[in-house]
Amino acid sequence: MLSYPDIDPVAIQLGPLTVHWYGLMYVVGFIGAWLLGRQRAHRLGLTKDDISDMLFYGALGVVVGGRVGYALFYGMDRLLDNPLWLFQVWDGGMSFHGGLIGVLLAAWLFARKHGLAFFQMTDFVAPLVPVGLGAGRIGNFINHELPGRVTDLPWGMPFPGMGPEPRHPSSLYEALLEGLVLFAILWVVSAKPRQRGMISGLFLLLYGVFRFAVEFVRLPDAHIGFIAFGWVTMGMLLTLPMIVIGLGLILWSRRQPVDTPPATAGDTQ
Template identity: 80%
Template sequence: MNYPAIDPVAIALGPFQVHWYGLMYVVGFVGAWWLGRQRAERFGLTHDDVGDLLFYAAIGVVAGGRLGYALFYGLGQWLADPLWIFRVWDGGMSFHGGLIGVLLAALWFARKKRMAFFTLTDFIAPLVPIGLGAGRIGNFINRELPGRVTELPWGMPFPGMGPAPRHPTALYEAFLEGLVLFAVLWWVSARPQARGLVSGLFLLLYGIFRFGVEFVRLPDPHIGFIAFGWVTMGMLLTLPMIAFGSALIVWSRRQPVDVRVG
């Protein structure tokens, strides 16, 4: 298969450019806003609350995602070019950094609304895969996240990396972390669940999906493998998510089902 020839710039008006990568974030936030409004009342939230929450979460995603990438994957590049961190449209966002940013925003919002923290994260968790899936499509258009060489029929030569077909790992992640994760979490959360269960499922399933894809995704060339000739930075950062997600699911078995704060 041939790698699609898609211009990373969606709209260009003179010096003003709108990149597909940035538009994918808009898709994620608008989708989360619309779906969040469908279930807001069940969690004791108003439509205005959903808008406020998404605003703070957006700040957390962008700031946390960019800082996380700079610290985990691009510290040398940041030190060499301090302004690089502001060029978000060039790609380079860390999910784990974005997750920390969203959690900090959720903690602040939960205290403001006097909600249990994990009640709020249970509300947020099914909305996140929309942005994850869209973001991975943005990675694919940006020609990021190259996979390892494969003989599978859907392998495709990666731009700038020779004629050998490679795993389209960005599309794998869009399918698993976006479509599959959304379907599971939306279905489970269709009925009130014990507090923390949906949040735990999100962490566990994302961790498993990401860990698995890392086996066919090339590690960042300036980092390489962390240990044993196969452990990547993505795997390392994902292990705490799997552990904490599993613990949260066990903990949720002793928590109330009522989604409203007492």
């Protein structure tokens, strides 16, 4: 059995200014996506400055969509009791599925502005997302969120405020799978031009499978619990459509053109 690391969720305290590790993890994700996006900007005929514009769209989509999605999917009771809770992002409570919807809307707006096809844009963005996913899950771990179920595995650890029983560090499982593994696969597969929609479909499929698997060892939200059969969680319910849509996109992409970089595009400042 391992000990839960004693990390203060507050990274910096300067008088009234409080900076949480959870928030810093979002900054890490955005900076990572920005740096990686600049490396491949020429693939869409974009400049590196355009990537900064894209990041602004994406950041709004992640934060607004993620918070609103969490409130609707997991925290409707708290929202009705205290509507201002919606804006208390530092308390945690961000939904990946809500953030995904926000990012898709941002991608559509950005693609429309730059004359790109929607799936051209999402194929470009998909390999950039796992950096933020992995960092966010580490933020969850530091924030004492997403506890796992009780386990007798040697890497189980007592979770703060949940008694002495060792539990799965489920947020670290997600950081590994949704962050590192998903990024490695998507980055390598997208290194060469692929049929339009294929990378987007692969992202949805793999994230869905990884998240669905971890839900078996992740403790469901206490105020929701299991929603069917004594084992189905809200995360599973929201993830299943992603798996189905991902498979459908991969099959659809086989009949689509290969997206190659514009012949006249330059990776310029």
